[in-house]
Amino acid sequence: MAPNIRSLYSEKVMEHFKNPRNVGEIENPDGTGHVGNPVCGDIMELYIRVNDGVITDAKFKTFGCGAAIATSSMVTEMVKGKTIEEALEISNHAVAEALDGLPPIKMHCSVLAEEALKSAIDDYLNNSQGMDLESE
Amino acid sequence: MKRVYLDYAATTPTHPDVVTAMLPYLNDTFGNPSSIHSFGQEAKGAIEEARETIAALIGAKNDEIVFTSGGTEADNFAIKGVAYANEHRGNHIITNSIEHHAVIEPLKFLERRGFKVTYLPVDQYGMVDPQGVRKAVSEKTILISVMHANNEIGTIEPIAEIGRIAKEMGVYFHTDAAQTIGHIPIKVNELGVDLLAISAHKLYGPKGVGALYVRKGTKVAPFMHGGEQERRRRASTENVPGIVGFGKAMQIAQNEMGTEAERLTLLRGGLIEGLLERIDDIQLNGHPRKRLPNNVNVSVQFVEGESMLLNLDMEGIAASTGSACSSSSLEPSHVLLALGLPHEQAHGSLRFTLGRETTEEEIERVLEVLPPIVAKLRSMSPLLKSRV
Numbered sequence: 001m002a003p004n005i006r007s008l009y010s011e012k013v014m015e016h017f018k019n020p021r022n023v024g025e026i027e028n029p030d031g032t033g034h035v036g037n038p039v040c041g042d043i044m045e046l047y048i049r050v051n052d053g054v055i056t057d058a059k060f061k062t063f064g065c066g067a068a069i070a071t072s073s074m075v076t077e078m079v080k081g082k083t084i085e086e087a088l089e090i091s092n093h094a095v096a097e098a099l100d101g102l103p104p105i106k107m108h109c110s111v112l113a114e115e116a117l118k119s120a121i122d123d124y125l126n127n128s129q130g131m132d133l134e135s136e
Numbered sequence: 137m138k139r140v141y142l143d144y145a146a147t148t149p150t151h152p153d154v155v156t157a158m159l160p161y162l163n164d165t166f167g168n169p170s171s172i173h174s175f176g177q178e179a180k181g182a183i184e185e186a187r188e189t190i191a192a193l194i195g196a197k198n199d200e201i202v203f204t205s206g207g208t209e210a211d212n213f214a215i216k217g218v219a220y221a222n223e224h225r226g227n228h229i230i231t232n233s234i235e236h237h238a239v240i241e242p243l244k245f246l247e248r249r250g251f252k253v254t255y256l257p258v259d260q261y262g263m264v265d266p267q268g269v270r271k272a273v274s275e276k277t278i279l280i281s282v283m284h285a286n287n288e289i290g291t292i293e294p295i296a297e298i299g300r301i302a303k304e305m306g307v308y309f310h311t312d313a314a315q316t317i318g319h320i321p322i323k324v325n326e327l328g329v330d331l332l333a334i335s336a337h338k339l340y341g342p343k344g345v346g347a348l349y350v351r352k353g354t355k356v357a358p359f360m361h362g363g364e365q366e367r368r369r370r371a372s373t374e375n376v377p378g379i380v381g382f383g384k385a386m387q388i389a390q391n392e393m394g395t396e397a398e399r400l401t402l403l404r405g406g407l408i409e410g411l412l413e414r415i416d417d418i419q420l421n422g423h424p425r426k427r428l429p430n431n432v433n434v435s436v437q438f439v440e441g442e443s444m445l446l447n448l449d450m451e452g453i454a455a456s457t458g459s460a461c462s463s464s465s466l467e468p469s470h471v472l473l474a475l476g477l478p479h480e481q482a483h484g485s486l487r488f489t490l491g492r493e494t495t496e497e498e499i500e501r502v503l504e505v506l507p508p509i510v511a512k513l514r515s516m517s518p519l520l521k522s523r524v
């Protein structure tokens with residue numbers, strides 16, 4: 001088939017866009033991130049479940065473009081099974097790379113995904129203050 | 137899968153008869169219209185014939201038509217041309233907030249050089265108020281520019297009324313008619329315009345050619361300086377095949393306009409009705425009646441336009457959106473914002489523009505395919521939940 005708007009995105013991005021993983025909310029989550037994109041005005045929510053310092057589940061809701069949906073989906077996949085410390089290391093570039101890259105103009109959508117994750121982790125850390133994590 | 141093209145406002149496929157009419161001028165009849173030998177004169181004759189056709193169809197004189205490289209050039213020519221040629225009389229220009237970038241950007245350029253521009257607001261349907269125009273006119277006003285119909289929402293502006301006011305006040309009046317030419321009737325005297333910009337590729341003609349109608353006596357600085365083409369108003373060797381194709385496209389459009397507008401209005405109605413019926417929390421953007429026969433523009437709440445477009449494209453359906461995410465500036469459509477739509481609703485806008493090849497089956501296809509797409513995206517949307 002001839003090129004079209006789908007060829008803006010890698011196959012991986014399109015695959016996650018078509019079949020996004022982990023859509024939805026977690027009931028009584030251990031951490032919630034709610035961020036808005038200052039660039040284009042989109043919104044992402046990310047929920048995490050944490051057991052013994054390990055993220056065991058993650059879900060998202062996103063109002064945004066194809067890249068925003070695909071990066072949300074990818075970041076929820078990437079954090080599962082990671083410790084909080086490991087999850088904090090995940091950068092927007094790592095998410096974009098895992099999706100075989102994003103067009104330059106869409107990199108800001110992956111920033112949103114990173115921020116949603118950070119914000120969910122912050123929320124978790126606030127909720128569990130002093131409980132099971134020493135501060136640095 | 138048969139693809140469904142519903143983006144005719146972006147561009148139209150070239151009519152086969154237009155291609156046939158152009159071919160000789162890409163082959164044997166290649167002369168330069170400025171040459172006095174027979175090769176040149178054949179080309180010259182073809183251009184003049186196209187000029188005559190186009191002039192007649194809009195009720196203009198032949199020498200009031202200047203061929204350009206397209207609608208954008210014609211708008212730039214009109215605006216900068218009037219500004220530069222009338223600077224000594226005044227530096228004020230009146231327009232409105234929903235013009236095409238081909239009008240807004242040259243105006244911004246002039247603003248940076250000391251001109252003053254009034255951007256009149258529009259109402260919720262995108263209508264410019266003629267009385268607002270009248271009130272904005274001052275002694276310094278040299279030009280009024282209001283588009284004939286809006287390219288995004290299809291609203292048809294009260295051009296004839298504004299034309300009367302412009303004439304009364306003695307101010308030049310320009311209209312961008314790129315969306316209406318060949319689709320609804322245009323007579324320059326009925327509209328009362330001094331300058332009218334048109335483009336070929338929106339009416340099944342080739343890309344890269346347009347024209348500016350310049351009423352006799354209107355003071356306009358030349359757009360390009362060089363040779364003597366177009367009575368010294370627009371230098372550069374003419375795009376002969378393009379101009380011939382433009383003439384042919386205009387002729388075909390004229391013959392088919394009445395029946396085609398009627399047919400498209402019916403299809404448009406069916407699409408709007410179907411969408412409002414089958415999708416909740418959706419609204420029509422633009423005027424319910426005073427709109428282009430082929431334009432449908434809706435805002436679907438809680439979802440973003442680019443993700444709808446991607447899903448539609450996967451189903452072979454081509455449409456467009458005013459979402460910030462799909463523009464390279466990452467700004468939502470200035471037109472939708474000017475209607476007073478909140479950011480999220482501009483985000484969720486979808487435009488379908490119909491044309492010659494559009495059938496009832498295609499409309500039905502959209503009506504089948506879109507509701508599940510919207511449902512899927514809404515299930516992912518954080519906006520929906522926060523409302524409940």
Ligand code: FES
Nearest residue numbers: 040064065109461
């Ligand atoms: S979310 Fe708006 S461009 Fe990606």
